[in-house]
Amino acid sequence: MTGTREETRSTPAVRPPAHEGRRTATDRHRSKDARLAYALVAPGVLYLLLVFCSIILLLLSYSFRTERTSRLFAPFDLGTWTRLLDDPYTADVLWTTLRVGAMVAVLAVLIAYPIAWCLLRVRRWWLSGLLMFAVFSPILISVVVRSYGWMLLLAPHGLLHGPLGGWLYHEPGVILALVHVELPFAIVPLLGSLRSLPEGVLEAAADLGASPWRRLRSILLPLTMPGVIASLQLVFALTVSAFATPSLLGGGRVAVLAQSVYQNIQQLQWPLAAAQALVLLGVALAVLATFNRLGRLADVRHRAPADGRREAGV
Structure with missing residues (x-):
C-alpha cells in the first residue's frame, strides 16, 4: 500500500496540450457565431417561407374550383385540372416553354464562359472595369426597353434584318433576345467558380505537356462545373418565367x-x-432538381480519381 501511494504521488499529472485548449475555445467561438448568424437570418427566412407557403396555398385554392370569383372559399371542383391535363394546347405551350428555356440556358452559358474567363485574365484595372461595365450595364435597363430594341434590330428595316431576316415574331428571335437579357446572370456564377481555381494549376498542366483542349476538358471544366450548373439553373429559371420578351x-x-x-x-x-x-412551378423545380443531381454526380466522378491517388500515396 505504501509503495502504491508513493508511485501515485511520483507520477506526474498528464496535461492536455495547449493547442487543444485553444482549439476548444475557437470551436466554442465559432459555434456562438453560427448561432448568432442563424438568429439573425431566421426572421427573414421565416417571413419568406410564410409568404411563399401562403401564395402556394392560395394558388391551390383557386385551382380546385371552376367559378370566376376572387373569394377565398369556393366549392371544391376538379374540373379545372381535368380541363388542363386534357388540353393539347397547354401541353404544346409547356413544351415550347421548356425548349426555349433549355436552349437559352445552354447558349447563354456557352457565351458567358469565355467572357467570364477573359474578365478574370485582364490585368489592367481600367480595362477590367470597362469590360465589367459593358457586360453588366444592360441590367440597369428595363427588359421591356431591351426587347423593343431587339424588335427594331430585327424589323424589316433594322440592322440585323439582312442576316437574320424572318426571326422577328418567331422562336429564334425570342431565343436571341432572351440570351442577351439573361447573359449577365450566367456570368456571375461562372466568375465565382473561376476565381476559386487553385493558382498555377493550368500552368502546371501546360508544363506537363497538356494541350489547351486537354486542359479545358480535363481540368478547367471539371473544376468549374459547380459554376456551370449554377449558371444553367439560374438562366433556366429566369427564362421559363419570362413574360415581356416572349x-x-x-x-x-x-x-x-x-x-x-x-x-x-x-x-x-x-x-x-x-x-x-x-x-x-412544379416543372421548373423538377428540372432544377435534375440539374442539382447531375452536378453532384459530376462532382463525385471528378473527386473519385483524386481520392484514389491520395489513398495510394501518389
Missing part, C-alpha cells in the same frame, strides 16, 4: 406558359391561371 418578340406566335397565365388572368380565368402557374 410577348414582344414572339408577337403571339411563340406562346409560353407565363404568357398564357397572364392572358387567363386578363380574361378572369383565375382557376386556370392558378393551375398553369402551379404546373410551371
Whole structure:
C-alpha cells in the first residue's frame, strides 16, 4: 500500500496540450457565431417561407374550383385540372416553354464562359472595369426597353434584318433576345467558380505537356462545373418565367406558359391561371432538381480519381 501511494504521488499529472485548449475555445467561438448568424437570418427566412407557403396555398385554392370569383372559399371542383391535363394546347405551350428555356440556358452559358474567363485574365484595372461595365450595364435597363430594341434590330428595316431576316415574331428571335437579357446572370456564377481555381494549376498542366483542349476538358471544366450548373439553373429559371420578351418578340406566335397565365388572368380565368402557374412551378423545380443531381454526380466522378491517388500515396 505504501509503495502504491508513493508511485501515485511520483507520477506526474498528464496535461492536455495547449493547442487543444485553444482549439476548444475557437470551436466554442465559432459555434456562438453560427448561432448568432442563424438568429439573425431566421426572421427573414421565416417571413419568406410564410409568404411563399401562403401564395402556394392560395394558388391551390383557386385551382380546385371552376367559378370566376376572387373569394377565398369556393366549392371544391376538379374540373379545372381535368380541363388542363386534357388540353393539347397547354401541353404544346409547356413544351415550347421548356425548349426555349433549355436552349437559352445552354447558349447563354456557352457565351458567358469565355467572357467570364477573359474578365478574370485582364490585368489592367481600367480595362477590367470597362469590360465589367459593358457586360453588366444592360441590367440597369428595363427588359421591356431591351426587347423593343431587339424588335427594331430585327424589323424589316433594322440592322440585323439582312442576316437574320424572318426571326422577328418567331422562336429564334425570342431565343436571341432572351440570351442577351439573361447573359449577365450566367456570368456571375461562372466568375465565382473561376476565381476559386487553385493558382498555377493550368500552368502546371501546360508544363506537363497538356494541350489547351486537354486542359479545358480535363481540368478547367471539371473544376468549374459547380459554376456551370449554377449558371444553367439560374438562366433556366429566369427564362421559363419570362413574360415581356416572349410577348414582344414572339408577337403571339411563340406562346409560353407565363404568357398564357397572364392572358387567363386578363380574361378572369383565375382557376386556370392558378393551375398553369402551379404546373410551371412544379416543372421548373423538377428540372432544377435534375440539374442539382447531375452536378453532384459530376462532382463525385471528378473527386473519385483524386481520392484514389491520395489513398495510394501518389
